[in-house]
Amino acid sequence: MKTIRWGIIGCGKVAEKKSGPGFQKAEHSELVAVMRRDADLARDYAERHGVPKWYTSAEELIQDDEVDAVYIATPPSSHKEYTLLAAQAGKPVYVEKPMALNTEECQEMINACRENDVPLFVAFYRRAMPALLKVKELLDNDTIGNVRFVRTVHHKKASEQEKKGDLPWRVKPEISGGGHFFDLASHTLDFLDYLFGPIEQAKGFAHNQGGLYEAEDMVSGTYVFQSGVHGTGQWCFQSYKNEDLNEIVGDQGSLIYSTLQERPIILKNEEGEREIEIVYPEHVQQPLIQTIVNQLNGKGQSPSTGNTALRTSKVMDQLVANYYQEREV
Structure with a gap:
């Protein structure tokens, strides 16, 4: 198996620990180049992480002959642009989630990668995390x-920060596609797609209840x-506390787990309940990255692709459609 040499576009907070290392x-993977518009920050990341090259131009990184594949870790507003550039250069693409600003952009990205015969992967890394795969194992074994x-x-x-009006990009629809729903709920909806297959029908209501920003804060x-x-x-996203809970109910029991928090899985049935401990990896994207490297080497298939992420994008768009359609009128 050959070593896949990666270049990162956007070496910010996500790339610091979750993905970059x-x-x-x-295995059979190497990080050879990073890019950030701010030269000092690009150089700093490269020096601290032992990366040989750094750039301030995404196009220069993509055109580097020593970069085999490209990871796009910028906000969603630039995902399509950089994906199209990488596809045109004939290089596999791994893009952060949410995949793009909307379903239409996702489809354009898929089309471009297909036309240039390069694979497209999306960072819905919970599809490969051992902690959450335990949920899938329990379901596959008919535990409930x-x-x-x-x-x-x-x-x-x-x-x-939001209360003071200093708004992060994640609540600016022109950059993120919507509010925190697009950033956080996408993980949950995508993993449910992995567990139960595509969502065929979805209906939703979205509103802004807190008035701190223009994006939806309730869905x-x-x-x-x-x-x-x-x-x-x-x-x-205007509540008094932070909580993240999923409950899967079957005819013989239920499973309770968190998409985003490192908490035990709770198994309930007529006999009572028990906790199943889970452990997150140090770098949460590493297991999914391994599946991508393996596929690029002709070994297996990664579970998170442009096509699977497109389905999640469609569902999110459907759930908030009323809010953004009303704003356009």
Whole structure:
């Protein structure tokens, strides 16, 4: 197997620990170049992480002959642009989530990669995390019998930064696609797609209740999976505390787990309940990165692709459609 040499576009907070070191620690993988518009920050990242090259131009990094594949770790507003450049250069693309600003951009990215015969992967890394794969293992082993429905309750306190009006890019739709829902709920919805298959129907309501920014801060939705499982979700980002809870209910028991927090899985049935401890990896994206490197070397398939991420984008767009359609009128 050959070593896949990676270049990172956007070596900011996500690349610091969640992903960047994973490219260096995965087998048959190497991080050879990083890019950031600020030269001092690009140089600093490269020096601290032992990366040989740094750039201030994404195009220069993409055109580097020693870069085999490109990881795009910028905000969603630039995902399409950089994906198209990498595809045109014939280089595999691994892009952060959410995949793009909307479903239409996701489809353009898929088309460009298909036309240039390069694979497209998306950083829905929970599809490969051992902690959450334990949930899938329990379901596959019929631990709770036939699954009937899943419910999600996710609420989060507004940050002091938001209360002061110093808004992060994650609540600016022109940069992120929407509010915190797009950033955080995308992980939950995508992992549910992995567990139960595509969502065939989705209906939702989105509103802004807190008035701290223009994006939606409250979303409620109902959906039906291709497998027949029903689902409900409520996401509130103007709450009094942080909570992230999913409950999968079957005809013989239920599983409770968190998408985003390192908490035990709780198994309940008629005999009582027990906790199943889980452990997050040091670099949460490393297991998914390994599946991508393996696929690029002709070994297996990565579970998170442009096509799977497109489905998640469609569902999110459907759940908030009422809010953004009203704003356009």
